[in-house]
Amino acid sequence: MADHQRKIELQEPDDLRYLLANTRRVAGEKVDIALPPIEGEDALREKVEELVNSYVTKTFTLAASNTLINGHPVPRDSSLLAPAGAAETETVEE
Numbered sequence: 001m002a003d004h005q006r007k008i009e010l011q012e013p014d015d016l017r018y019l020l021a022n023t024r025r026v027a028g029e030k031v032d033i034a035l036p037p038i039e040g041e042d043a044l045r046e047k048v049e050e051l052v053n054s055y056v057t058k059t060f061t062l063a064a065s066n067t068l069i070n071g072h073p074v075p076r077d078s079s080l081l082a083p084a085g086a087a088e089t090e091t092v093e094e
Contacts, residue, residue, distance in 0.1 A: 008067045016069060016080050020060055024084050027052045057083045 064074040
């Protein structure tokens with residue numbers, strides 16, 4: 001039988017924001033390497049960026065059930081996990 005795994009423990013909502021922003025930044029850098037920016041519209045690059053951002057958001061959303069912020073669970077619908085560019089309006093109670 002599998003051993004019980006501890007949840008990811010963060011101290012405050014900003015820790016989750018930092019991890020998510022850093023992951024998105026690094027993913028964006030990798031997209032830049034694979035598909036260097038060009039002048040004008042680049043439909044392929046836009047689609048790849050959309051898919052990568054969606055993947056990052058989905059990954060963090062799925063991990064939310066195994067994450068605690070100051071001992072409190074992170075709801076899967078938390079605005080902390082909003083897609084890049086979305087406005088954040090939620091505050092996490094501590």
